[in-house]
Amino acid sequence: MSYLKPDFRHPELPTNDLGYTKKNYEGAISTLCAGCGHDSISAAIVQAIFEMSIEPHKIAKLSGIGCSSKTPTYFLGNSHGFNSVHGRMPSVATGANMANRDLIYVGVSGDGDSASIGMGQFSHAVRRNLNMMYIVMNNGCYGLTKGQDSATSDVGSYSKKGEPNPFEAIDLASVALQLGATFVGRSFSGDKAQMVPLIKAAISHPGFAFIDIISPCVTFNNNPGSTKGYEHVRDHLAATGTVDFVPMRQEISTAYPDRTSQEVTLHDGSVIHLSKMDQQLDVRNRNSALNRIAAYKAEGKILTGLLYMDPDSSDLHDSLDTTKKPLREMDEQELCPGSKVLNNINDSLR
Incomplete structure (x- = not known):
């Protein structure tokens, strides 16, 4: 079997404002199971960043361990990347962000990587409001180790072996809200129309932007009785509404009926429109979301x-209140100003 992606693309592929085609944002061919929802999420990330006209070298993608953490290989092949150890992606992202604040950080994790071994790391990245988009590809199982229930598997959900999960699930969206996340969304890997504007909004958000994406495991967790399978999720989805992200450079206009839409303006002037289906949800109110x-x-x-x-x-x-100039651009004199400055700092702390 060959895992080489052919170089040929149609010569008249559409381009973005930078003159790039989607080919410039793709990665290696996926080795995940055919039909895996993770590949749909990768495609949504490619589509969103292509449409936002972000230069690939301005993005850093980071991950941990698991099926989900393999996916950065399959998108943004021309971007910076780092695959960390299990559950430790948030601390690596924090260190990279401190050294170079000018990059856009895309963190990809799984329900095992974030809700179990990496829960402590995840919690502190949230409470510090680290400027990054953090996506959890949530399939409710450990796909690399034969499908054991993960911490996000719903109580009573049946595994492929036919055994119900006896434990209450960790709802990562609720946890993120309780820890102080400043952007929280949830989606389904089978709903690209919803994922793409959510990803655009998350990338533009100044702070920790968390998206929990339910992504069925077609090999170990897509059976009858599983609450993370395609059939169950499609039958039990309820959307807050239709989300539309409008960059600042585009004319902003809406045609939503009165009292059914909500607008949120971002720091750079971009606007998120939410055509509301749930009239009781106020996206600016943390308690309302919970x-x-x-x-x-x-x-x-x-x-x-x-x-x-x-x-x-x-x-x-x-x-x-860190320096506006990224640490990576500073020379030795700027980073180590001498013992006199250090003594002054120490004296100020006494």
Whole structure:
């Protein structure tokens, strides 16, 4: 079997504002199982960044261990990348962000990588409001080690072996909200129309932008009785509404009926439009998001879409008042100004 992607593309492929085609944002051919939802998420990331006309070398993609953490190989092949150890992606992303604040950070993780071994790392990246987009490809199982239930597997959900999960699930979207995440969304790998604008909004958000994407494992967790399988998820989805992301450079116009839409303006002037289906959800209110997630869960439904966003978010660099010039661009004299400056700092702390 060959894993080489052919170089040929149609000569008249559409281009973005930079003159790039989607080929410039693709990666290696996927080695995941045929039909894996993770590949759909990779395609949505490619589509979103292509449409945003971001230069590939301005993006850093990071991951941990798991099926989901293999996916950065399959998108943005011309971007920076780092595959860390299991559950440790958030600390690597934090270090990279501190050294070079000018890059756009895309973190990809899984439900095992974030909700189990990496839960502590995930929690601190959220509370520090690290400026990154953090996607969890959530399939409710450990796909690389033969399908054991993960911490996000719903209580009573049946595994491929036919055994129900006895433990309550960790809802990562709710956890992110409780920890202070300034952007929280949820989607389904089978809904590209919803994923693409969510990803665009998350990338533009100044701070920690979390998207929990349910992505069925076609090999170990797509059986009858599984609450993470394609059939169950499609039958139990409920969307907050239709999300549309409008960059600042485009004319902003809407045609939504009165009292059914909500707008959130980002720091750079871009606007998120939410054509609301759930009239009780206020995307600017953290408690509203938590309550609506719980209400839909009680009905056996999965609430997707934009759940919460703080339009006044300030990221970790703002909180620490760090230098505007990236550390990687500083020379030795700037980074080590001498013992006199160090003594002054120490004296100020006494």
